[in-house]
Amino acid sequence: MKRKITLKQIARELDVSISTVSKALSGSKEISEDTTQKIQAFAKLYNYKPNNIALSLKNRKTKTIGILIPEIVHHFFSTVIRGIELVANRRGYNVIVGLSNESFTKEIINMEMLANGSIDGFILSISKETLLKQDYHHFNATINQGIPIVMFDRVVNEVDCDKVIVDDFNGSVKAVEKLLEKQCKSIALLTTMDYVSVGRLRTQGYIAALENNDIHADPDLILKINDGLDENHLEDLELEIEQFFKINPSIDGVFAVNELYAVTAMKVARKLGLSIPDDVQVIGFTDGVLSKHATPSLTTVSQHGQKIGEQAANLLIDRLGAEEAEEAEYTMSNERRSDFIKVVIETEIIERESTK
Amino acid sequence: MKRKITLKQIARELDVSISTVSKALSGSKEISEDTTQKIQAFAKLYNYKPNNIALSLKNRKTKTIGILIPEIVHHFFSTVIRGIELVANRRGYNVIVGLSNESFTKEIINMEMLANGSIDGFILSISKETLLKQDYHHFNATINQGIPIVMFDRVVNEVDCDKVIVDDFNGSVKAVEKLLEKQCKSIALLTTMDYVSVGRLRTQGYIAALENNDIHADPDLILKINDGLDENHLEDLELEIEQFFKINPSIDGVFAVNELYAVTAMKVARKLGLSIPDDVQVIGFTDGVLSKHATPSLTTVSQHGQKIGEQAANLLIDRLGAEEAEEAEYTMSNERRSDFIKVVIETEIIERESTK
DNA sequence: TTGTACGCGTTATCAC
DNA sequence: GTGATAACGCGTACAA
Numbered sequence A, B: 001m002k003r004k005i006t007l008k009q010i011a012r013e014l015d016v017s018i019s020t021v022s023k024a025l026s027g028s029k030e031i032s033e034d035t036t037q038k039i040q041a042f043a044k045l046y047n048y049k050p051n052n053i054a055l056s057l058k059n060r061k062t063k064t065i066g067i068l069i070p071e072i073v074h075h076f077f078s079t080v081i082r083g084i085e086l087v088a089n090r091r092g093y094n095v096i097v098g099l100s101n102e103s104f105t106k107e108i109i110n111m112e113m114l115a116n117g118s119i120d121g122f123i124l125s126i127s128k129e130t131l132l133k134q135d136y137h138h139f140n141a142t143i144n145q146g147i148p149i150v151m152f153d154r155v156v157n158e159v160d161c162d163k164v165i166v167d168d169f170n171g172s173v174k175a176v177e178k179l180l181e182k183q184c185k186s187i188a189l190l191t192t193m194d195y196v197s198v199g200r201l202r203t204q205g206y207i208a209a210l211e212n213n214d215i216h217a218d219p220d221l222i223l224k225i226n227d228g229l230d231e232n233h234l235e236d237l238e239l240e241i242e243q244f245f246k247i248n249p250s251i252d253g254v255f256a257v258n259e260l261y262a263v264t265a266m267k268v269a270r271k272l273g274l275s276i277p278d279d280v281q282v283i284g285f286t287d288g289v290l291s292k293h294a295t296p297s298l299t300t301v302s303q304h305g306q307k308i309g310e311q312a313a314n315l316l317i318d319r320l321g322a323e324e325a326e327e328a329e330y331t332m333s334n335e336r337r338s339d340f341i342k343v344v345i346e347t348e349i350i351e352r353e354s355t356k
Numbered sequence C: 001t002t003g004t005a006c007g008c009g010t011t012a013t014c015a016c
Numbered sequence D: 001g002t003g004a005t006a007a008c009g010c011g012t013a014c015a016a
Helices: A007-014 A018-025 A033-045 A052-059 A075-090 A104-115 A128-133 A137-144 A168-181 A197-212 A234-247 A259-271 A289-293 A305-328 A334-338 B007-014 B018-025 B033-045 B052-059 B075-090 B104-115 B128-133 B137-144 B168-181 B197-212 B234-247 B259-271 B289-293 B305-328 B334-338
Strands: A064-069 A094-099 A121-124 A149-152 A162-166 A187-192 A222-225 A253-256 A281-285 A299-302 A342-345 A348-350 B064-069 B094-099 B121-124 B149-152 B162-166 B187-192 B222-225 B253-256 B281-285 B299-302 B342-345 B348-350
Touching: A007 A018, A007 A033, A018 A033, A052 B052, A064 A075, A064 A104, A064 A305, A075 A094, A075 A305, A075 B094, A094 A104, A094 B075, A094 B094, A104 A128, A104 A137, A121 A305, A137 A149, A149 A305, A162 A168, A162 A305, A168 A187, A168 A197, A168 A253, A168 A281, A168 A299, A168 A348, A187 A197, A187 A234, A187 A259, A222 A234, A234 A259, A253 A259, A259 A281, A259 A289, A259 B289, A289 B259, A289 B289, A305 A342, B007 B018, B007 B033, B018 B033, B064 B075, B064 B104, B064 B305, B075 B094, B075 B305, B094 B104, B104 B128, B104 B137, B121 B305, B137 B149, B149 B305, B162 B168, B162 B305, B168 B187, B168 B197, B168 B253, B168 B281, B168 B299, B168 B348, B187 B197, B187 B234, B187 B259, B222 B234, B234 B259, B253 B259, B259 B281, B259 B289, B305 B342
Parallel strands: A064 A094, A064 A121, A121 A149, A149 A162, A162 A342, A187 A222, A187 A253, A253 A281, A281 A299, B064 B094, B064 B121, B121 B149, B149 B162, B162 B342, B187 B222, B187 B253, B253 B281, B281 B299
Antiparallel strands: A299 A348, B299 B348
């Protein structure tokens, strides 16, 4: 077992100084062809590669991005990670992943852990508990430390940073209007509690779409599901939706704010002897595996998770580059830094078998 | 914006030496109560946290684990990551993720990138292209560099390291025997090409189970699907399976080596007017979202991805600890190091609606 | 009780 | 053309 070779070892071996080796390897013209050749050959032979940690310490930048998300076992989030990793890698960055598991405390611990030099910037989506508490001091603290943040999907006005969001509102409007277009008269909404911003926005879109078409949004047709902080109670979910269907037999269209609700609704409908899409048409938000492979396959509002990740990564890396440039110049007024970008990723309806 | 404070700044501010600060903060008894108090108060006020990078450089260990997987948008892999992150975090490690995207080259690039000091050890699952090429030099190279590897799921005998695998063979045996028990007479196998080790093992299990019950495995009932290196050709998959069903109308049981094949088989069967589970019973391997929410929900062989991740992380961190211990002692003979562990995670059949 | 010096691996500046 | 030195931030053995 030969440990990684260092400049010092090469220098000793070849009987030159460390700085000569460093220069030779970086192809500096200061060094003679002879020694350069010799050193480069030796380095290649022993597969020399500069130590990232040492470089990070010296350059005061790690070339790695910290991703902080509530949950990784979610199609949407893993799609986003893929997008981030893709452009990060292309632009010479690595990606370090922390999971908050929807917990406020774990979110903070993870942030602090990574903020102590391990990463140059964050890309994150806020945990449910944090949204509930509305306590965002840790985000502002790390930004004040000079570590830029890009938020995606679950974002919040209280933090000044770049953001990448899905057009939740318009996505919902499109979905509901699609159902209206397909002659649905009584459209139900399956949504989450309001503290999850995306849930709230999608609910607003639902209402707006109806009102645009002079339909009064009937509160009875809105089911706010409290999936709380733990997600594992499928039977409850099914039961709740079943009750909801029974109380509202008029329902001929369903818009669900995520694919799980949508698929469960289809299951329940079938159980109640309703055929899809003939008796009830269904559209879900978020395009994942479930939608694609359900029977019937589900018409959805696609979120383009990968694109979100790519945008977020580009935004962050651009900003990191800009900071570097700033430091080179005379330090400019802090005001200058407050022009943050909010990128909105358009949604798209993918029609499948659950609508006519 | 106040950048993170360092020992040096505290020292200058309080007019003491750097080492005094360092000692005071670590609670050394060498320093007087007075100064300790003063320094700790100041440090807390400015929220001092030691710089991870500097520590990494000094200690020659980063306290981070590199995860290298073919694809993150896969329920199984994200489950494994969750398991790894869980114990890594608990044991004071961070997790950095690289995606090979099933490519040999990307796998190597990622490895080299991370192996230059960024991580203490790897947990990885081999890319399809690498398995196809059977070129494992990069794994052995990094192991020789003193960076331990733990492989999971897609492992290979040619590399000496700890491994965590699913009991693919027995899982398949159990599944097929379950189908036999449920009176299936003509059980088909939907599998991958043999170069994916898990596909091969599962195929072997299928054959063994049949032979255990004195049934000759009919090659016609085995469909080897070449999903190659790109996974996006659903229509082809559906068509291929449909053909297969038409050629073999006797099929009354299906064992599929992954849930996508299983769900697609159900879809095709229904299209051909066959009812599930009455006409055809189906069992899939890999327990993911799809299985749980399909209609009918799918009976599966559960892989316990999270447990795999946890085991792998424990194995790696244990070994990292052991190495440290070794270095402290007189360097022991290299032979000593070759007792690698192979952990087998038992599978479990989860019965749902696709079997009677 | 406190401070000095050194090393982790690298690059950049400056001196020879 | 080459080498010594400082610096990035930290901990610690040793000196005062």
